[in-house]
Amino acid sequence: MRAVTISATGRSGKLSLSTISDPVPEIGEVLVNVAAAGVNHADLLQRAGLYPPPAGAPDWPGLEISGEIARVGPGVSGWRTGDRVVALLDGGGYADQVAVRATQLLPAPRSVDLIDAAALPEAVCTAWDNLVTVGGLASGEWVLLHGGSGGVGTVAIQIAKALGARVATTAGGPERAAQCADLGADRTIDYREQDFVDALREASDGAGADVVLDVVGAAYLGDNVRALARGGRLVVIGLQRGRRGELDLAALMAKRATVTGTTLRSRPAAEKAAVVAAVREHVWPMIDDGRVRPVVHTRVPLAEAQRAHDLLESGEVFGKVLLVP
Structure with a gap:
C-alpha cells in the first residue's frame, strides 16, 4: 500500500509518498480502507522530530481517519466488513489502509459525508x-x-x-x-x-x-x-x-x-477506549441532530501531504485539512 512517510526530520522535515507492506490486523483490531485522514498540528510536530509515536504505533503520521472496514481481526465483535467508520489512531493514518483497535472505532455519522467525517475523531x-x-x-x-x-x-x-x-x-x-x-x-x-x-x-x-x-x-x-x-x-x-x-x-x-x-495520543489504550465510548454516548447524538458538524477547510490528495502541512503551518486554515488517498 501507499503511505506518507517522514523522509527527514527537523525544521525542514519532509514528507514522501512511499510503498510499504500492507498492515495486518492483530487480536482486537480491524483493517480499514482509508477514505480520508485528518491533518493535525501533532503531525507537524512529529515531522519535526518533536513528537515521536507511542510504542507499537506506525512511524508515519495520522491520528484520525474515516473509511470502510476491509477485514475484522480475531477477537473483534460488533463490527463487520463494509461498515463505514471513523477511528482515533495512535498513528499511521496517512495511508491507504490502517489497522486500528476496535475500541477506538466509531460508526461514521449518517448525516456527514464519509470523507468529511475524518475531521471528527481527534477533534x-x-x-x-x-x-x-x-x-x-x-x-x-x-x-x-x-x-x-x-x-x-x-x-x-x-x-x-x-x-x-x-x-x-x-x-x-x-x-x-x-x-x-x-x-x-x-x-x-x-x-x-x-x-x-x-x-x-x-x-x-x-x-x-x-x-x-x-x-x-x-x-x-x-x-x-x-x-x-x-x-x-x-x-x-x-x-x-x-x-x-x-x-x-x-x-x-x-x-x-x-x-x-493533558495529552491524548500517549494515553493507555483503556483510557482512549473510555474517551471514545463517552464520545459515542454524548457527542454522536449531537452530530446526528445537527448541533455539531465537522468544519473542513479543504481536501488535499494523499500524494500532496507536504502541501497540506504547509497549508496548516500558514495559519490560514479554518477547521480541518483532510488528506484523501
Whole structure:
C-alpha cells in the first residue's frame, strides 16, 4: 500500500509518498480502507522530530481517519466488513489502509459525508474529554476557547454550545472571528487587536471564565490565570507558543483555581477506549441532530501531504485539512 512517510526530520522535515507492506490486523483490531485522514498540528510536530509515536504505533503520521472496514481481526465483535467508520489512531493514518483497535472505532455519522467525517475523531475526543471530563464544563458556565478557528476549536465551540455553556473564543482577524460566531460563539475576540482578558471580563460581567481550553501554552499562562473565574479550571492541551512559563501561585490560590495539562495520543489504550465510548454516548447524538458538524477547510490528495502541512503551518486554515488517498 501507499503511505506518507517522514523522509527527514527537523525544521525542514519532509514528507514522501512511499510503498510499504500492507498492515495486518492483530487480536482486537480491524483493517480499514482509508477514505480520508485528518491533518493535525501533532503531525507537524512529529515531522519535526518533536513528537515521536507511542510504542507499537506506525512511524508515519495520522491520528484520525474515516473509511470502510476491509477485514475484522480475531477477537473483534460488533463490527463487520463494509461498515463505514471513523477511528482515533495512535498513528499511521496517512495511508491507504490502517489497522486500528476496535475500541477506538466509531460508526461514521449518517448525516456527514464519509470523507468529511475524518475531521471528527481527534477533534471531538479532545474537545469532549478536556471540556467535560477534565474541565467539568456545565450549562450556564463561561468557557474561553483559544484557537477557535482550529480543528479542535471549531468543534469545541459547537459542543460547548450544545451543552448550554456560554462561549468566548479567540481568533486571528475579523473574518475568522466572524466564522467562529457563525458556529455559535457568544463572544469572539480578535487576539491581534484585543486583550482577551479584558474582552472576556466585559462579556462575563467581570466574572471571568469557568473553563479555559488552551492550545497556546506558556505565552498565555499568566493571562489565562487572570482570565479565570473563582474556582476556574485551566486546561492546557497545546504548546504552540512555548513549553515553559511562570505561574503566579498567589493568583491561582486566590481564585481557588486549577491548572491541568493533558495529552491524548500517549494515553493507555483503556483510557482512549473510555474517551471514545463517552464520545459515542454524548457527542454522536449531537452530530446526528445537527448541533455539531465537522468544519473542513479543504481536501488535499494523499500524494500532496507536504502541501497540506504547509497549508496548516500558514495559519490560514479554518477547521480541518483532510488528506484523501
